[in-house]
Structures are given as C-alpha cells and as structure tokens.
Amino acid sequence: MTTTKNLLLWLAFLCVFTACSDKEEDPAPEETTTAAAGLDYFPTTAGSTWSYEGDLTYSYKSLGTKKVINGKSYTEFEQNQNGTISTIYVFKEAGSYTLYTAVAGVGNIELTVLKENEPEGGSWSTTTVINGLTTRYTYTLVKKGLTKTVLGKEYKNVIQVKLATVVLFQGMEIPFDQPFNYYFAKGVGQIMSELGSSGTVSLKSYTIK
Template structure:
C-alpha cells in the first residue's frame, strides 16, 4: 500500500510533464503556423522599400466564381484597396494582389510543386496579352530580411513576357517572392527596380 501511494504521488508531481503509462499529446499546430499566407482575422504585415504598405487580414470572405476567397486590405498612405486570397491544397491564388494587375487571378504559390517545374498563365492586362511563368527556386531554406532570419522559406520566381501578333517578347522583368511558413511574404525582390521587404508583422 505504501509503495502504491508513493507511485501515485510521483505521478501527480510529474503529471505536467509525463503521464503514468501514457504519453501526453503534443500541442496542436495552428492553421496559421502551417500556412505560407496566413489569413487569420486581425493579422497585419508592414512592408517598406520601394513601395511601402500595410496588409491586414479582415477575417471576411467573398465568393468569387463559386469559390470562397479570404478578404485582405492594403493601406498605402491614405489609399485603401481590397484583394482576395484563395487557399486550396497548397495552392495560393490571389486577385488584386497588385494594383497594376487589376482583377487578374494569379496562382502565386503552389507549395507542393517540385523545384524548377514551372506553371504558366496568360491574361490580358491593360489591353496587352501577358504571360507569367512561375517556378519554385528553393524550398525549406532560411532567408534574412531586414536583420531577421526566417525559416522554412519558399522562393518563387516569376518571369513576365508579352505576346504580340503571336510572338512572345521577353520583358526582362524577373521577380522573386519569398514566403516564410507561418509568416507570409517576407520579401518581394524586383531586381534592379528594388525590393519590398517585410518590416514588422503580427500573425494572430
């Protein structure tokens, strides 16, 4: 009986760390922590560089073409605009992610796509037939932006060309986007045109 009481006391003392005869279940990982573009309500991201802006997840949704998109709000100075993000099985599709692209729907990240395998889409933007070729350059790497090092980063490269009278013309514009797991876009690198780095963020 004495030994049984001792065992019970030890179990109670160690209960916070180890259960008697049974392993404790690990804490569940939140959706935001698994996400390359979190959309939890109230999350904010502040960007600087050549085009400073603040991005906010509104927590609202909007059905577009039969699919439910998350509503995001961008603030640049006194101007506010909305964009929309769809997440389906590791594919992130944005609408209105850049003001010059208007309401063009773009699959900006396909996280399960093998490195180097491209995906393409062609849209008419400002009256010009525009082809965007995207591919993953690197996965699971670290990236330092504004003095902060992020882990589990995916680097997506986007090359743009124009089609005129059936002839494809290279625009010489290559953009590299860096997505950190649980954070979002940490850097948009437009080459000689400059960069838009993440300065601060608060993912709820």
C-alpha cells in the same frame, strides 16, 4: 500612379488598389485557428497584419471575411498604401495560394502566386489580356527549405518563387523587366520581393493572430 506602377505593385505581391466589383453571395466568415496559420505560407487569420518597406511601402490586414469570386471562397484583406485603402482577396486550397484584385488601369487579375507542394524546378503559368495585350505570367518554385535573413531577422522554412512575365505580340515574347523573386516563410507569409530594376520590398513587421 501610372498603369505600369499599378501592375508592378500587384506583381510585387498582394495585389492592390481598387476592390473588385463582383457582386456574389458572401458566405459567413470561417474560423481559422492560429495553429493552422502556423502551417501556412500565407496566413489569413482575421486581424493578422504585415508591414513592408523598401522601393514600395504598404501594409496589409486580414479581415477574415469571405467572398465568393468565380465560384471560390476568398478571404478579404485590406491594403493601405500611404493612406489609400483598397481590397485584395486570397484563396487557399491544397497548398496553392491565389490572389484576386482589380488593378487601376488594368482590370481584374487572378493569379496563383505559390504552389507549396510543387517540386523544386516545377512551374505553372497564367495567361491573361491586359490593356488589349496578351500577357503570360510563369511562376517557378526555385527552392524549398531555405533560411533567409530580412532586415536583420532570420526566417526558416522559406520558399523562393521566381516570376517571369512576357507580353505575346505578333509571334514575339517581350519580357516585362527582369524576372522577379518572391520569398515566403512558413507561418509568416511573404518576407521579401526582389523586383528586378525596380528594387526590393522587405517585410518590416508582422503579427499573426
């Protein structure tokens, strides 16, 4: 798979491909109750699973184990894309959800993909260097409290987030494709990704433990 496709799957959401190589102390697993998971826009309870279909097809499972990366305690997830197993990490704090992974051909990436307490229209950005190019990711919380139907299933309490990615080069801002839109349902997680010219990925099934 090309570097661009690797990056696209990461941006499609739950980062992907190879596990990060940080060797830091791993704390004991922390227990998260099902009741608490029902309040999250990205549940991390051990054994929870999500399966996606569309222009990209993959599945995820929360292992529930913890790993300290950059001083933060992340929850470990296993990703399966057509039989290829890799690892991603999710950090939650005060309504913010950050993903961390190593993307093949790109390197380590850490992005805050959702801030549920941000007001509608609020935005946040991360700037990083990918393959020698400075890249800025700007997320905007478009709408809260949506009801959205995905593959015939209705989800309530949905947040829509828009991602605009630009490469900064010689004083210019070069867009990476069209803006992407992500939809997160409370107590479920991400239910849909609209990836501009690259199509759509939809939640096919899930189990929250």
